Amino acid sequence: MSVELPFAPVDTIIRRNAGDLRVSAEAAEELARRVEDRGADLAVDAAEHATADGRKTLMAEDFGVEATIDKNALELPVAPVDRIARLKIDGQYRVSMDARIALADILEDYADNVAEAAAILARHADRRTVKAEDVETYFALFDAT
Known part of the structure; x- marks a missing residue:
């Protein structure tokens, strides 16, 4: 599955939480993938609410x-978020602006929450770069997928 969310805004989100740390491209890619999965799951729940109504x-x-x-005021662009919302829901649903x-x-x-934690994990590992493994470790520790 290709990632719908562009990496650049996700990279910006990590950087605003990383302070003086560098950010690997793989970290932005991993976080984008995780954000996309979370968004698709939230849309499934939202579709259940809409159907109930x-x-x-x-x-x-x-x-x-x-x-x-x-x-x-958002860093994440709305158009890819719209596509993310539709990944796991029936094509019959519309998504309001x-x-x-x-x-x-x-x-x-x-x-932001994941990026902040990933930066803490990178510092704890005494590294100057936030890597994909920091994002993965966050999810392994907190099972927050």
């Missing part, structure tokens, strides 16, 4: 969000 359109509230932020923005916001917070 008799709708075929995912709304922000289906993701547990009551108010959305300005999409320009507010739902896309809500999901992007949730995923960006998720990526």
Whole structure:
């Protein structure tokens, strides 16, 4: 499966959490893959909420969000997040713009948390570079997939 989320914004998210550490391309790729999986799983849950309400359109509230932020405040682009939302749900669902923005916001917070932990793990290993293994170790330790 190809990764829908571009690596560049994910790399930016890692860098803003890494401080003076370098970031490997593999770390950004691994985190993008994990973020994509998380987003697709959240969309499945949101689709169940929409179906229970008799709708075929995912709304922000289906993701547990009551108010959305300005999409320009996000690092993650909305178009790939829309594609991520559709990875595991039936093609009959539509995804509202507010739902896309809500999901992007949730995923960006998720990526920030993982990136911060990966940077801590890199420092703990006495390295100057955040690597894919730091992202993988986070998930192995916290099973937060």
